Amino acid sequence: MLLGVKPGIFFARLLVFFALxxxxxxxxxxxxxxxxxxxxxxxxxxAEGFGPRATRAATSVFxxxxxxxxxxxxxxxxxxxxxxxxxxxxxxxxLLALMLxxxxxxxxxxxxxxxxxxxxxxxxxxxxxxIAIQATWATSxxxxxxxxxxxxxxxxxxxxxxxxxxxxxxxxxxxxxxxxHFDQLFGGIRRMVSPAPFASRRESRAERRRQRRARADA
Numbered sequence: 655m656l657l658g659v660k661p662g663i664f665f666a667r668l669l670v671f672f673a674l675x676x677x678x679x680x681x682x683x684x685x686x687x688x689x690x691x692x693x694x695x696x697x698x699x700x701a702e703g704f705g706p707r708a709t710r711a712a713t714s715v716f717x718x719x720x721x722x723x724x725x726x727x728x729x730x731x732x733x734x735x736x737x738x739x740x741x742x743x744x745x746x747x748x749l750l751a752l753m754l755x756x757x758x759x760x761x762x763x764x765x766x767x768x769x770x771x772x773x774x775x776x777x778x779x780x781x782x783x784x785i786a787i788q789a790t791w792a793t794s795x796x797x798x799x800x801x802x803x804x805x806x807x808x809x810x811x812x813x814x815x816x817x818x819x820x821x822x823x824x825x826x827x828x829x830x831x832x833x834x835h836f837d838q839l840f841g842g843i844r845r846m847v848s849p850a851p852f853a854s855r856r857e858s859r860a861e862r863r864r865q866r867r868a869r870a871d872a
Contacts, residue, residue: 664755664756667755668751668752668755670755671750671751671754671755672747672748672751674751674754675746675747675750675751675754676747679743679746679747679750683720683739683740683743684720684739686739686743686746687717687720687721687722687739687740687742687743688717689776690722690739690742690743690776690779690780690783691715691716691717691722692715693776693780694715694722694780694783694784694787695713695714695715695716697780697781697783697784698711698713698715698724698784698787699711701784701788705802706802708728708802709791709802711727712726712727712728713725713726713727713787713791714727715783715787717739718736719736720738720739720740721736721737721738721739722736722737722738722739722742722783723736723737724787724790726791726795728798729795729798732794732795734790734794737783737786742779742782742783743779745775745779745824745826745827746772746775746827748824748827748828749771749772749775749827749830749831750768752827752828752831753767753768753771753831753834754768756831756835756838757838767834767835770834771830771831771834774830775826775827775830778818778826778830781818782818782819785811785814785815785818786815786818786819788811789811789812789814789815791803792807792808792811792812793808793811793812
């Protein structure tokens with residue numbers, strides 16, 4: 655592991671930071687849920703900004719009792735099950751632990767990496783919410799769903815919703831962490847598999863050509 659620490663030490667640090675992040679995130683969670691709902695509302699305006707008039711800006715997103723709920727303008731009596739806020743943001747604890755446990759050259763670099771990771775996680779979470787809401791409208795409104803959402807769109811939304819539910823909590827944090835620290839994780843391996851041998855071959859061929867020209871001139 656090319657992190658500047660031994661794997662065992664890194665794992666111990668990860669466990670410590672995971673526990674600290676878990677307890678520190680508890681008072682932040684309700685405010686973050688409200689932020690997710692507002693961001694999802696803005697994203698829904700863009701997602702519903704095209705297509706049939708009946709589906710444009712038709713969704714309202716709000717929070718209640720720690721969950722994220724949504725309604726459709728044409729179906730005020732339809733109340734789909736809410737999305738638990740703690741389920742959507744559960745990956746933040748693991749992401750924070752991974753980012754804090756990874757060595758960085760300076761605190762400024764650590765802070766910048768942490769902000770980039772948090773922004774990427776927020777974007778993926780909002781995208782997952784938009785897909786979940788769209789999947790509900792595309793499959794749960796009977797004739798309306800069949801009229802305004804074709805079979806291809808319904809299939810895409812159902813697949814994307816299942817994908818995000820399956821991988822959001824565990825896979826996305828590791829992907830974000832690995833992407834930000836890619837060179838720190840694999841840079842040494844990349845340097846070991848350097849193109850130096852190929853460069854040496856090119857130099858050898860060039861030298862042989864110079865020698866042949868020198869013999870021909872002689």
